[in-house]
Amino acid sequence: MHSKLPPGRSPGPPNPIADDGDEAHFCGTCAFSEACLTVGFNKPDLRELQCLVEHVGPFRAGDYVFRAGDPFRTIFAVRSGTVKTCITDKEGREQVLGFYLPGEVVGLNAIYPERFPCDAVALDTTFFCRFSFPAMSVLAGRIPAVQQHLFRMLSKEIGTVSSLAGDHSADQRVATFLLDIASRYATLGFSSTRFHLSMSRGDIANYLRLASETVSRVLTRFRAKNLILIEGRELELLDPVRLREIAEERLPQQANHGDGS
Amino acid sequence: MHSKLPPGRSPGPPNPIADDGDEAHFCGTCAFSEACLTVGFNKPDLRELQCLVEHVGPFRAGDYVFRAGDPFRTIFAVRSGTVKTCITDKEGREQVLGFYLPGEVVGLNAIYPERFPCDAVALDTTFFCRFSFPAMSVLAGRIPAVQQHLFRMLSKEIGTVSSLAGDHSADQRVATFLLDIASRYATLGFSSTRFHLSMSRGDIANYLRLASETVSRVLTRFRAKNLILIEGRELELLDPVRLREIAEERLPQQANHGDGS
DNA sequence: CGTACCATTGATTACTATCAACGCGCGTGG
DNA sequence: CCACGCGCGTTGATAGTAATCAATGGTACG
Known part of the structure; x- marks a missing residue:
């Protein structure tokens, strides 16, 4: 099983696996x-x-x-x-x-x-x-x-x-990314709030068209706001609802004074 | 040329059309x-x-x-x-x-x-x-x-x-866009250097994740460098080779003064 | 002939990239 | 066992590109 992750993989949650299939049956989670x-x-x-x-x-x-x-x-x-x-x-x-x-x-x-x-x-x-x-x-x-x-x-x-197409802020991109990964793990039957990120900050940043420093800063900011817990690549979403709001919000700065007009 | 465009379309350049098919035959340029x-x-x-x-x-x-x-x-x-x-x-x-x-x-x-x-x-x-x-x-x-x-x-x-995914500068995006449209017209058998843009600057900008003002400025800059001729939505590519270079160049900062040289 | 939209150009802002430094964990090799 | 190097991640300072705000002219349309 997962028991023996080949290289002495340090602690951390086991990696999701979809291998309930065998020679005669396909994996239940298989794309097919x-x-x-x-x-x-x-x-x-x-x-x-x-x-x-x-x-x-x-x-x-x-x-x-x-x-x-x-x-x-x-x-x-x-x-x-x-x-x-x-x-x-x-x-x-x-x-x-x-x-x-x-x-x-x-x-x-x-x-x-x-x-x-x-x-x-x-x-x-x-x-x-x-x-x-x-x-x-x-x-x-x-x-x-x-x-x-x-x-x-x-x-x-x-x-x-x-879905990557839109021009979104760094916060929006990162929030969207985290929620997307979460929902995909959920589809697999794994926790949608606690999981391991297999990719480096650099890969995430590259995928999202950001600098890796920016991803770091956004994650730090999210943590400061108690939206997530993150330690290395171990992640927990503390406030998916708020993250969803961030992902979808359209007004980068709402300095709404009386624009009631 | 393409004989009869059904409804009497007002003046303006003829619009590329792919209707050489009829009830019994598909268009030669049809996707199928x-x-x-x-x-x-x-x-x-x-x-x-x-x-x-x-x-x-x-x-x-x-x-x-x-x-x-x-x-x-x-x-x-x-x-x-x-x-x-x-x-x-x-x-x-x-x-x-x-x-x-x-x-x-x-x-x-x-x-x-x-x-x-x-x-x-x-x-x-x-x-x-x-x-x-x-x-x-x-x-x-x-x-x-x-x-x-x-x-x-x-x-x-x-x-x-x-292909839109990469993080490219405004110049790169616009150059890529123009060349892409050009090559698609070429596939249709139309000129690949002179054509009509059916979409507004705003649509182009939105598609490229830029502000429409930025698209305007880039086009103006390209015209100033004699890379294109543009008047409204009528476009001519004067230097597709250079445009290709711009589209592909990796180093955003080149202090090009004597460009036209 | 006015209204509305499009396109261009200018001035300013601001978001994020870039440059830089540092800490950390880990594997390697002395 | 410990020094060292290296990749990764974080944080800070600065700069640059493009967004935003603003104003103008042109053009299509009713």
């Missing part, structure tokens, strides 16, 4: 569980899904799962651990595109270019279910639930990426 | 042309594609094509005109998510939520091919080329949205 359940675990169709999946890992923190430019053949569903995707421009500057938690699928943005447009890097010790995309496409042609699931995942990813 | 051509124009399969498409329009500038919250049933391929998608938060502030030119498809981000997550607003007089998504899914199950095309469009949209 819905499709599988719809189809039914015992039908021959499922056997085919089983055949086109491969369990890979472990990847250690810092390992590349794939690299920008690699030919696209497979998509990766995270079983346990965390992944970041990022592009590196020619000057060597990195741009974090996203983080993927257990049950989420990495690599969908590679279908169109037919090459991975970004790197994927493990942040934790990470395991995947690897699916052959061509095989899955064929299956999708025969099983509407699989096809629909792929469409939905792709569409969802568009929405996820768009 | 590839799928159609792969299948073959004369096969029975294509007849089904024809059956699930509907030509709708015209929409006038400012008209809503769909609104956030509307139930999702159809996707829209732009035949002619331009569309912006945007979300409006509860305080009434708008956030532009994207612009869609002829041949591009609007609405793919609605598959997952099963409702449109954003508004779509015509910026021009605009016509669409409207596709029933459930019907198209069924067809995709039988015609691999159609399914593949949907996957590719979805994946491509993820990449498009991600």
